[in-house]
Amino acid sequence: MEKETKERFRDSIGTIDESGKRNFIFPKKPNGRFYNYRTFVSWILLAFLIGAPFIKIKGNQFLLFNVIERKFHIFGFPFWPQDFHLLVISMLVSVVFVILFTVVFGRIFCGWMCPQTIFMEMVFRKVEYLIEGDRSKQIKLDKQKWNAEKIRKRVLKWFVFFIISFIISNVFLAYIIGSDRVLGYITDSPAKHVSTLIYLLAFTGVFYFIFAWFREQVCIIVCPYGRLQGVLLDNKSINVAYDHVRGEGENGRKKLRKNENREELGNGDCIDCKQCVQVCPTGIDIRNGTQLECINCTACIDACDEIMDKSGFDKGLIRYASEDNIEKKEIFKFNARLIAYSAILTILIGVLITMLFLRNDVEATVLRLPGQTFQSTATTIKNVYTIKLINKTTEDIEDVDIKLISHEGKVDLVGGHLNIAKQALQGGTLFIEIDKKDLNSSKEKLKIGIYSKGKLIETTTTNFTGPLKIK
Numbered sequence: 429m430e431k432e433t434k435e436r437f438r439d440s441i442g443t444i445d446e447s448g449k450r451n452f453i454f455p456k457k458p459n460g461r462f463y464n465y466r467t468f469v470s471w472i473l474l475a476f477l478i479g480a481p482f483i484k485i486k487g488n489q490f491l492l493f494n495v496i497e498r499k500f501h502i503f504g505f506p507f508w509p510q511d512f513h514l515l516v517i518s519m520l521v522s523v524v525f526v527i528l529f530t531v532v533f534g535r536i537f538c539g540w541m542c543p544q545t546i547f548m549e550m551v552f553r554k555v556e557y558l559i560e561g562d563r564s565k566q567i568k569l570d571k572q573k574w575n576a577e578k579i580r581k582r583v584l585k586w587f588v589f590f591i592i593s594f595i596i597s598n599v600f601l602a603y604i605i606g607s608d609r610v611l612g613y614i615t616d617s618p619a620k621h622v623s624t625l626i627y628l629l630a631f632t633g634v635f636y637f638i639f640a641w642f643r644e645q646v647c648i649i650v651c652p653y654g655r656l657q658g659v660l661l662d663n664k665s666i667n668v669a670y671d672h673v674r675g676e677g678e679n680g681r682k683k684l685r686k687n688e689n690r691e692e693l694g695n696g697d698c699i700d701c702k703q704c705v706q707v708c709p710t711g712i713d714i715r716n717g718t719q720l721e722c723i724n725c726t727a728c729i730d731a732c733d734e735i736m737d738k739s740g741f742d743k744g745l746i747r748y749a750s751e752d753n754i755e756k757k758e759i760f761k762f763n764a765r766l767i768a769y770s771a772i773l774t775i776l777i778g779v780l781i782t783m784l785f786l787r788n789d790v791e792a793t794v795l796r797l798p799g800q801t802f803q804s805t806a807t808t809i810k811n812v813y814t815i816k817l818i819n820k821t822t823e824d825i826e827d828v829d830i831k832l833i834s835h836e837g838k839v840d841l842v843g844g845h846l847n848i849a850k851q852a853l854q855g856g857t858l859f860i861e862i863d864k865k866d867l868n869s870s871k872e873k874l875k876i877g878i879y880s881k882g883k884l885i886e887t888t889t890t891n892f893t894g895p896l897k898i899k
Contacts, residue, residue: 441712442721443644443648443721451711452570453708453710453711454570455708455727456731458725458727460730461730461733462727462729466549466550470546473541474546474547474550477546481603481607482602484504486822488504488822488851489501489504489606490504493604494605496604507820508791508820513783514780514784517776517779517780517783524769527656527660528766528770530656530657530661530665531662531766533666534665534666534668534718535653535654535657535667535722535724536724537653538647538724539723540724540725542723544638545647545723548639548709549709551592552589552639555588555589556585559584563706569581586640589639590632593636594632596632596635597628597629597632600635601631658720665751666748666750666753667718667750668726668746669714669718669746669747669749670698670714670715674696674697675697675715677694677695677697681695681699682699682700683699684699684701699739701735703731703734707728707731708727708728709727710723714728728746732746733746788886789820790820791818792817793816795813795890797814797857800812801893802893802894802895804894808862808863809862809895810860811893812858812859813857813859813860813890814855814856814857815856815857817846818852818853819848819850819854822851824848826881827845827881828845828847828854828879830858830876830878831877833876834874834875835872837862837863838861839859839861839876840859841856841858842857842858860892870896872891873890873891874890876889876890
Protein backbone atom coordinates (compact mmCIF):
# COMPACT_ATOMS: atom_id res chain seq x y z
CA MET A 429 0.00 0.00 0.00
CA GLU A 430 2.85 2.35 0.86
CA LYS A 431 4.52 1.71 -2.51
CA GLU A 432 1.26 2.38 -4.35
CA THR A 433 0.81 5.64 -2.42
CA LYS A 434 4.28 6.85 -3.40
CA GLU A 435 3.79 5.90 -7.03
CA ARG A 436 0.46 7.73 -7.10
CA PHE A 437 2.11 10.72 -5.46
CA ARG A 438 4.77 10.82 -8.17
CA ASP A 439 2.03 10.89 -10.81
CA SER A 440 0.42 14.06 -9.45
CA ILE A 441 1.00 17.05 -7.21
CA GLY A 442 -0.49 17.69 -3.79
CA THR A 443 -2.80 20.43 -5.01
CA ILE A 444 -4.58 18.20 -7.55
CA ASP A 445 -6.96 15.41 -6.50
CA GLU A 446 -7.51 12.09 -8.28
CA SER A 447 -10.23 13.58 -10.50
CA GLY A 448 -7.88 16.35 -11.64
CA LYS A 449 -9.63 19.13 -9.73
CA ARG A 450 -8.00 21.72 -7.50
CA ASN A 451 -7.29 20.41 -4.03
CA PHE A 452 -7.24 23.44 -1.73
CA ILE A 453 -4.59 23.25 0.96
CA PHE A 454 -5.43 24.06 4.56
CA PRO A 455 -2.05 23.97 6.31
CA LYS A 456 -1.85 23.77 10.05
CA LYS A 457 -0.34 26.84 11.71
CA PRO A 458 3.39 26.22 12.22
CA ASN A 459 4.99 26.64 15.59
CA GLY A 460 8.63 26.30 16.55
CA ARG A 461 12.07 27.86 16.46
CA PHE A 462 12.40 27.97 12.68
CA TYR A 463 8.97 29.55 12.33
CA ASN A 464 10.01 32.19 14.88
CA TYR A 465 13.21 32.86 12.92
CA ARG A 466 11.27 33.11 9.67
CA THR A 467 8.77 35.49 11.28
CA PHE A 468 11.60 37.75 12.45
CA VAL A 469 13.25 37.73 9.00
CA SER A 470 9.89 38.31 7.31
CA TRP A 471 9.08 41.39 9.36
CA ILE A 472 12.47 42.88 8.48
CA LEU A 473 11.97 42.15 4.77
CA LEU A 474 8.39 43.44 4.84
CA ALA A 475 9.55 46.66 6.48
CA PHE A 476 12.22 47.02 3.78
CA LEU A 477 9.85 46.15 0.94
CA ILE A 478 7.20 48.63 2.07
CA GLY A 479 9.60 51.36 3.18
CA ALA A 480 12.17 51.27 0.35
CA PRO A 481 10.24 53.47 -2.13
CA PHE A 482 9.58 56.06 0.60
CA ILE A 483 13.20 56.35 1.78
CA LYS A 484 15.18 59.21 0.25
CA ILE A 485 18.95 59.56 -0.07
CA LYS A 486 20.08 63.02 -1.19
CA GLY A 487 16.63 63.55 -2.61
CA ASN A 488 16.67 60.27 -4.55
CA GLN A 489 14.20 57.47 -3.92
CA PHE A 490 16.03 54.49 -2.45
CA LEU A 491 14.59 52.11 -5.07
CA LEU A 492 12.82 53.28 -8.23
CA PHE A 493 12.13 51.32 -11.40
CA ASN A 494 10.30 53.83 -13.60
CA VAL A 495 10.34 51.95 -16.88
CA ILE A 496 7.83 54.37 -18.41
CA GLU A 497 10.06 57.44 -18.01
CA ARG A 498 13.27 55.40 -18.02
CA LYS A 499 14.38 56.52 -14.58
CA PHE A 500 16.00 54.08 -12.17
CA HIS A 501 17.32 54.52 -8.67
CA ILE A 502 19.27 51.69 -7.06
CA PHE A 503 20.13 52.23 -3.37
CA GLY A 504 19.71 55.97 -3.91
CA PHE A 505 21.99 56.17 -6.95
CA PRO A 506 20.30 57.37 -10.18
CA PHE A 507 20.77 55.24 -13.29
CA TRP A 508 19.85 56.06 -16.88
CA PRO A 509 19.26 53.93 -19.99
CA GLN A 510 22.87 54.75 -20.90
CA ASP A 511 23.89 52.69 -17.87
CA PHE A 512 22.20 49.59 -19.28
CA HIS A 513 25.52 47.71 -19.30
CA LEU A 514 25.58 48.03 -15.50
CA LEU A 515 22.11 46.53 -15.32
CA VAL A 516 23.24 43.59 -17.45
CA ILE A 517 26.24 42.94 -15.20
CA SER A 518 24.02 43.26 -12.11
CA MET A 519 21.59 40.70 -13.53
CA LEU A 520 24.45 38.31 -14.30
CA VAL A 521 25.70 38.70 -10.73
CA SER A 522 22.19 37.98 -9.42
CA VAL A 523 21.77 34.90 -11.63
CA VAL A 524 25.16 33.41 -10.68
CA PHE A 525 24.49 34.18 -7.00
CA VAL A 526 21.11 32.43 -7.16
CA ILE A 527 22.70 29.45 -8.91
CA LEU A 528 25.47 29.20 -6.31
CA PHE A 529 23.01 29.64 -3.44
CA THR A 530 20.70 26.97 -4.89
CA VAL A 531 23.52 24.47 -5.46
CA VAL A 532 24.53 24.81 -1.82
CA PHE A 533 21.24 25.41 0.02
CA GLY A 534 18.53 24.36 -2.42
CA ARG A 535 15.31 26.40 -2.51
CA ILE A 536 15.95 28.23 0.75
CA PHE A 537 15.30 31.60 -0.92
CA CYS A 538 11.68 30.58 -1.57
CA GLY A 539 10.95 29.76 2.05
CA TRP A 540 12.78 32.64 3.71
CA MET A 541 13.05 35.63 1.35
CA CYS A 542 10.61 35.32 -1.55
CA PRO A 543 7.94 38.11 -1.44
CA GLN A 544 5.28 35.60 -2.52
CA THR A 545 6.00 33.35 0.48
CA ILE A 546 6.41 36.24 2.90
CA PHE A 547 3.10 37.86 1.99
CA MET A 548 1.27 34.53 1.75
CA GLU A 549 2.53 32.88 4.94
CA MET A 550 3.27 35.87 7.15
CA VAL A 551 0.44 38.22 6.20
CA PHE A 552 -2.53 36.63 4.42
CA ARG A 553 -2.25 33.26 6.16
CA LYS A 554 -2.05 34.93 9.59
CA VAL A 555 -5.21 36.91 8.78
CA GLU A 556 -6.87 33.65 7.79
CA TYR A 557 -5.87 31.95 11.04
CA LEU A 558 -7.14 34.95 13.00
CA ILE A 559 -10.57 35.01 11.32
CA GLU A 560 -11.27 31.36 10.46
CA GLY A 561 -9.08 29.50 12.95
CA ASP A 562 -6.51 26.75 12.44
CA ARG A 563 -6.56 23.85 9.95
CA SER A 564 -9.44 21.83 11.41
CA LYS A 565 -11.70 24.86 11.77
CA GLN A 566 -10.92 26.01 8.23
CA ILE A 567 -11.75 22.58 6.80
CA LYS A 568 -14.98 22.48 8.80
CA LEU A 569 -15.91 25.99 7.63
CA ASP A 570 -15.16 25.10 4.01
CA LYS A 571 -17.44 22.04 4.13
CA GLN A 572 -20.38 23.59 5.95
CA LYS A 573 -23.28 25.28 4.18
CA TRP A 574 -23.44 29.02 3.59
CA ASN A 575 -24.97 30.00 6.91
CA ALA A 576 -24.57 33.29 8.79
CA GLU A 577 -21.27 32.24 10.38
CA LYS A 578 -19.64 31.23 7.10
CA ILE A 579 -20.83 34.34 5.26
CA ARG A 580 -19.63 36.60 8.06
CA LYS A 581 -16.15 35.04 8.27
CA ARG A 582 -15.62 34.72 4.52
CA VAL A 583 -16.79 38.27 3.73
CA LEU A 584 -14.62 39.67 6.52
CA LYS A 585 -11.61 37.70 5.28
CA TRP A 586 -12.14 38.72 1.66
CA PHE A 587 -12.53 42.37 2.68
CA VAL A 588 -9.29 42.34 4.69
CA PHE A 589 -7.54 40.56 1.80
CA PHE A 590 -8.74 43.28 -0.59
CA ILE A 591 -7.48 46.07 1.69
CA ILE A 592 -4.07 44.42 2.03
CA SER A 593 -3.92 43.85 -1.74
CA PHE A 594 -4.77 47.52 -2.30
CA ILE A 595 -1.96 48.60 0.03
CA ILE A 596 0.49 46.30 -1.76
CA SER A 597 -0.62 47.78 -5.09
CA ASN A 598 0.11 51.31 -3.85
CA VAL A 599 3.57 50.25 -2.71
CA PHE A 600 4.15 48.50 -6.03
CA LEU A 601 3.06 51.66 -7.86
CA ALA A 602 5.48 53.72 -5.75
CA TYR A 603 8.34 51.59 -7.09
CA ILE A 604 7.26 52.38 -10.66
CA ILE A 605 6.18 56.02 -10.75
CA GLY A 606 7.74 57.28 -7.52
CA SER A 607 6.49 57.61 -3.95
CA ASP A 608 5.98 61.40 -4.18
CA ARG A 609 3.53 61.02 -7.06
CA VAL A 610 1.69 58.20 -5.30
CA LEU A 611 1.34 60.25 -2.11
CA GLY A 612 0.14 63.14 -4.25
CA TYR A 613 -2.49 60.93 -5.86
CA ILE A 614 -3.64 59.75 -2.44
CA THR A 615 -4.11 63.27 -1.12
CA ASP A 616 -5.80 64.49 -4.32
CA SER A 617 -9.34 63.67 -5.37
CA PRO A 618 -9.61 60.28 -7.13
CA ALA A 619 -11.55 62.03 -9.91
CA LYS A 620 -8.34 63.81 -10.96
CA HIS A 621 -6.48 60.54 -11.50
CA VAL A 622 -9.09 58.13 -12.84
CA SER A 623 -6.68 56.26 -15.17
CA THR A 624 -4.19 55.72 -12.34
CA LEU A 625 -6.99 54.48 -10.08
CA ILE A 626 -8.07 51.99 -12.75
CA TYR A 627 -4.52 50.62 -13.03
CA LEU A 628 -4.29 50.51 -9.25
CA LEU A 629 -7.50 48.52 -8.96
CA ALA A 630 -6.30 46.18 -11.72
CA PHE A 631 -3.09 45.48 -9.77
CA THR A 632 -5.19 45.04 -6.63
CA GLY A 633 -7.26 42.43 -8.46
CA VAL A 634 -4.12 40.57 -9.53
CA PHE A 635 -2.69 40.51 -6.01
CA TYR A 636 -6.06 39.53 -4.56
CA PHE A 637 -6.38 36.67 -7.05
CA ILE A 638 -2.87 35.42 -6.22
CA PHE A 639 -3.18 35.49 -2.45
CA ALA A 640 -6.87 34.63 -2.06
CA TRP A 641 -7.18 31.86 -4.64
CA PHE A 642 -4.07 30.98 -6.66
CA ARG A 643 -1.80 30.87 -3.59
CA GLU A 644 0.74 28.00 -3.57
CA GLN A 645 0.09 27.40 -7.27
CA VAL A 646 2.40 30.35 -7.96
CA CYS A 647 5.30 28.41 -6.45
CA ILE A 648 4.34 25.13 -8.08
CA ILE A 649 3.20 26.17 -11.55
CA VAL A 650 4.34 29.72 -12.34
CA CYS A 651 7.67 30.30 -10.59
CA PRO A 652 10.63 29.34 -12.85
CA TYR A 653 12.94 29.04 -9.86
CA GLY A 654 11.24 25.81 -8.83
CA ARG A 655 12.14 24.32 -12.21
CA LEU A 656 15.67 25.70 -11.96
CA GLN A 657 16.40 23.90 -8.71
CA GLY A 658 15.71 20.52 -10.32
CA VAL A 659 18.65 21.12 -12.65
CA LEU A 660 21.01 22.57 -10.04
CA LEU A 661 20.53 20.25 -7.07
CA ASP A 662 22.68 17.20 -6.48
CA ASN A 663 23.26 14.77 -3.62
CA LYS A 664 25.53 17.28 -1.89
CA SER A 665 23.00 20.15 -1.83
CA ILE A 666 21.58 21.01 1.57
CA ASN A 667 17.77 20.90 1.65
CA VAL A 668 14.94 20.43 4.07
CA ALA A 669 15.18 16.64 4.05
CA TYR A 670 13.66 13.64 5.78
CA ASP A 671 16.24 11.25 7.27
CA HIS A 672 14.80 8.10 5.69
CA VAL A 673 17.62 5.95 7.07
CA ARG A 674 16.68 6.79 10.63
CA GLY A 675 12.96 7.29 10.02
CA GLU A 676 12.23 4.08 8.11
CA GLY A 677 14.58 1.61 9.77
CA GLU A 678 14.51 -1.90 8.31
CA ASN A 679 10.74 -2.40 8.37
CA GLY A 680 9.47 1.12 7.69
CA ARG A 681 7.59 3.67 9.75
CA LYS A 682 4.93 2.71 12.27
CA LYS A 683 2.45 4.29 14.66
CA LEU A 684 3.76 4.67 18.20
CA ARG A 685 2.63 1.94 20.60
CA LYS A 686 3.18 1.79 24.32
CA ASN A 687 5.53 -0.77 25.81
CA GLU A 688 7.00 -1.88 22.48
CA ASN A 689 10.64 -1.99 21.42
CA ARG A 690 10.72 -0.35 17.99
CA GLU A 691 14.40 -1.16 17.58
CA GLU A 692 13.78 -4.89 17.97
CA LEU A 693 10.79 -4.69 15.62
CA GLY A 694 12.98 -2.96 13.02
CA ASN A 695 10.83 0.16 12.81
CA GLY A 696 12.29 3.62 12.36
CA ASP A 697 11.73 6.76 14.43
CA CYS A 698 8.93 8.08 12.16
CA ILE A 699 5.64 7.38 13.96
CA ASP A 700 3.57 8.26 10.86
CA CYS A 701 1.72 11.11 12.61
CA LYS A 702 1.55 13.08 9.32
CA GLN A 703 2.10 16.36 11.13
CA CYS A 704 4.76 17.24 8.53
CA VAL A 705 2.10 16.86 5.83
CA GLN A 706 -0.52 18.89 7.66
CA VAL A 707 1.72 21.95 8.12
CA CYS A 708 3.08 21.93 4.56
CA PRO A 709 1.82 25.00 2.62
CA THR A 710 2.15 23.17 -0.71
CA GLY A 711 0.55 19.91 0.48
CA ILE A 712 3.49 17.53 -0.03
CA ASP A 713 4.79 14.67 2.07
CA ILE A 714 8.46 15.48 2.73
CA ARG A 715 9.02 11.78 3.48
CA ASN A 716 8.78 11.07 -0.26
CA GLY A 717 12.10 12.87 -0.78
CA THR A 718 13.11 16.12 -2.47
CA GLN A 719 10.19 17.41 -4.53
CA LEU A 720 9.56 20.25 -6.93
CA GLU A 721 6.83 21.73 -4.72
CA CYS A 722 9.00 22.01 -1.59
CA ILE A 723 9.86 25.63 -0.85
CA ASN A 724 12.12 24.86 2.16
CA CYS A 725 9.85 26.77 4.53
CA THR A 726 10.96 24.53 7.50
CA ALA A 727 7.37 24.13 8.79
CA CYS A 728 7.80 20.34 8.66
CA ILE A 729 11.02 20.59 10.69
CA ASP A 730 9.26 22.41 13.52
CA ALA A 731 6.28 20.02 13.46
CA CYS A 732 8.49 16.91 13.46
CA ASP A 733 10.81 18.22 16.19
CA GLU A 734 7.80 18.81 18.43
CA ILE A 735 6.52 15.27 17.90
CA MET A 736 9.97 13.73 18.36
CA ASP A 737 10.38 15.63 21.62
CA LYS A 738 7.00 14.41 22.92
CA SER A 739 7.71 10.84 21.78
CA GLY A 740 11.09 10.68 23.49
CA PHE A 741 13.16 10.56 20.26
CA ASP A 742 15.98 12.84 19.20
CA LYS A 743 15.06 15.89 17.14
CA GLY A 744 16.28 16.26 13.59
CA LEU A 745 14.38 13.48 11.83
CA ILE A 746 13.54 16.23 9.34
CA ARG A 747 16.32 18.77 9.09
CA TYR A 748 18.61 20.73 6.81
CA ALA A 749 20.78 18.02 5.28
CA SER A 750 22.09 16.68 1.99
CA GLU A 751 21.34 13.24 0.59
CA ASP A 752 24.97 12.25 1.06
CA ASN A 753 24.84 13.42 4.67
CA ILE A 754 21.79 11.24 5.35
CA GLU A 755 22.99 8.12 3.55
CA LYS A 756 26.79 8.34 3.94
CA LYS A 757 27.14 10.73 6.91
CA GLU A 758 29.31 12.97 4.73
CA ILE A 759 29.78 16.58 5.79
CA PHE A 760 29.40 19.43 3.31
CA LYS A 761 32.50 20.26 1.26
CA PHE A 762 33.19 22.68 -1.58
CA ASN A 763 33.54 20.72 -4.80
CA ALA A 764 34.88 21.80 -8.19
CA ARG A 765 31.48 23.07 -9.35
CA LEU A 766 31.03 25.30 -6.31
CA ILE A 767 34.57 26.64 -6.66
CA ALA A 768 33.92 27.46 -10.33
CA TYR A 769 30.64 29.26 -9.53
CA SER A 770 32.32 31.16 -6.68
CA ALA A 771 35.18 32.24 -8.95
CA ILE A 772 32.77 33.46 -11.64
CA LEU A 773 30.70 35.31 -9.05
CA THR A 774 33.79 36.98 -7.59
CA ILE A 775 34.96 38.10 -11.05
CA LEU A 776 31.51 39.50 -11.95
CA ILE A 777 31.23 41.36 -8.64
CA GLY A 778 34.71 42.82 -9.22
CA VAL A 779 33.73 43.94 -12.73
CA LEU A 780 30.49 45.50 -11.44
CA ILE A 781 32.25 47.40 -8.63
CA THR A 782 34.91 48.65 -11.06
CA MET A 783 32.26 49.84 -13.51
CA LEU A 784 30.37 51.60 -10.74
CA PHE A 785 33.50 53.49 -9.69
CA LEU A 786 34.30 54.37 -13.31
CA ARG A 787 30.73 55.48 -14.02
CA ASN A 788 30.63 59.12 -15.08
CA ASP A 789 28.34 61.57 -13.31
CA VAL A 790 27.87 63.43 -16.57
CA GLU A 791 27.44 61.79 -19.95
CA ALA A 792 27.81 63.68 -23.23
CA THR A 793 26.85 62.71 -26.77
CA VAL A 794 27.90 64.89 -29.72
CA LEU A 795 26.55 63.96 -33.17
CA ARG A 796 26.62 65.71 -36.51
CA LEU A 797 23.28 67.25 -37.41
CA PRO A 798 21.52 64.87 -39.85
CA GLY A 799 21.16 66.14 -43.41
CA GLN A 800 23.77 68.88 -42.98
CA THR A 801 27.07 68.98 -44.90
CA PHE A 802 30.22 70.77 -43.90
CA GLN A 803 30.70 74.47 -44.72
CA SER A 804 33.96 75.48 -46.35
CA THR A 805 35.68 78.87 -46.42
CA ALA A 806 39.05 79.82 -47.81
CA THR A 807 40.89 78.65 -44.71
CA THR A 808 38.44 76.73 -42.49
CA ILE A 809 35.92 73.89 -42.39
CA LYS A 810 32.80 74.13 -40.23
CA ASN A 811 30.34 71.38 -39.10
CA VAL A 812 27.14 71.67 -37.09
CA TYR A 813 26.37 69.22 -34.24
CA THR A 814 23.73 68.41 -31.68
CA ILE A 815 24.82 67.77 -28.12
CA LYS A 816 23.00 65.92 -25.34
CA LEU A 817 24.21 66.15 -21.77
CA ILE A 818 22.87 63.94 -18.97
CA ASN A 819 23.39 65.03 -15.38
CA LYS A 820 23.26 61.88 -13.23
CA THR A 821 24.08 63.71 -10.00
CA THR A 822 21.78 65.22 -7.38
CA GLU A 823 23.15 68.74 -7.92
CA ASP A 824 22.73 71.27 -10.72
CA ILE A 825 25.68 71.74 -13.07
CA GLU A 826 26.14 75.34 -14.16
CA ASP A 827 28.20 77.27 -16.73
CA VAL A 828 28.85 74.31 -18.99
CA ASP A 829 31.30 75.04 -21.81
CA ILE A 830 32.51 72.92 -24.74
CA LYS A 831 36.13 72.90 -25.94
CA LEU A 832 38.25 70.92 -28.39
CA ILE A 833 41.01 68.79 -26.88
CA SER A 834 42.48 66.91 -29.84
CA HIS A 835 42.59 69.78 -32.35
CA GLU A 836 43.04 73.49 -32.51
CA GLY A 837 39.73 75.06 -33.41
CA LYS A 838 36.70 77.05 -32.42
CA VAL A 839 33.51 75.83 -30.77
CA ASP A 840 30.41 78.01 -30.83
CA LEU A 841 27.62 76.83 -28.54
CA VAL A 842 24.27 78.24 -29.59
CA GLY A 843 22.86 80.21 -26.68
CA GLY A 844 26.15 80.39 -24.82
CA HIS A 845 26.80 78.41 -21.64
CA LEU A 846 24.46 75.55 -20.68
CA ASN A 847 23.00 74.79 -17.27
CA ILE A 848 21.97 71.20 -16.53
CA ALA A 849 19.49 70.56 -13.76
CA LYS A 850 20.04 67.63 -11.42
CA GLN A 851 19.08 64.26 -12.92
CA ALA A 852 18.04 65.93 -16.13
CA LEU A 853 18.90 65.86 -19.82
CA GLN A 854 19.92 69.04 -21.61
CA GLY A 855 20.27 69.37 -25.38
CA GLY A 856 21.84 72.02 -27.57
CA THR A 857 23.41 72.87 -30.91
CA LEU A 858 27.02 73.79 -31.55
CA PHE A 859 29.32 74.65 -34.46
CA ILE A 860 32.90 73.37 -34.67
CA GLU A 861 35.31 75.21 -36.98
CA ILE A 862 38.85 73.98 -37.71
CA ASP A 863 41.59 75.33 -39.99
CA LYS A 864 42.15 73.27 -43.11
CA LYS A 865 45.85 73.06 -42.37
CA ASP A 866 45.10 71.19 -39.12
CA LEU A 867 43.09 68.47 -40.89
CA ASN A 868 44.81 65.43 -42.36
CA SER A 869 41.83 63.59 -43.87
CA SER A 870 38.23 64.03 -44.95
CA LYS A 871 36.98 62.35 -41.76
CA GLU A 872 38.75 62.79 -38.47
CA LYS A 873 37.87 61.88 -34.92
CA LEU A 874 37.69 64.81 -32.52
CA LYS A 875 38.09 64.62 -28.76
CA ILE A 876 35.84 67.12 -27.00
CA GLY A 877 35.94 68.30 -23.40
CA ILE A 878 32.92 69.28 -21.32
CA TYR A 879 33.77 71.92 -18.70
CA SER A 880 31.84 73.35 -15.79
CA LYS A 881 33.15 76.59 -14.36
CA GLY A 882 36.45 75.87 -16.06
CA LYS A 883 36.76 72.33 -14.66
CA LEU A 884 36.82 69.30 -16.99
CA ILE A 885 33.91 67.02 -16.05
CA GLU A 886 33.58 64.75 -19.09
CA THR A 887 35.13 63.92 -22.46
CA THR A 888 33.53 62.53 -25.60
CA THR A 889 34.36 61.98 -29.26
CA THR A 890 32.73 62.74 -32.59
CA ASN A 891 33.58 62.73 -36.30
CA PHE A 892 34.54 65.82 -38.26
CA THR A 893 34.05 65.73 -42.04
CA GLY A 894 35.63 67.80 -44.79
CA PRO A 895 36.43 67.71 -48.50
CA LEU A 896 38.24 64.72 -49.97
CA LYS A 897 41.29 66.84 -50.71
CA ILE A 898 42.36 69.67 -48.51
CA LYS A 899 44.57 72.31 -50.04
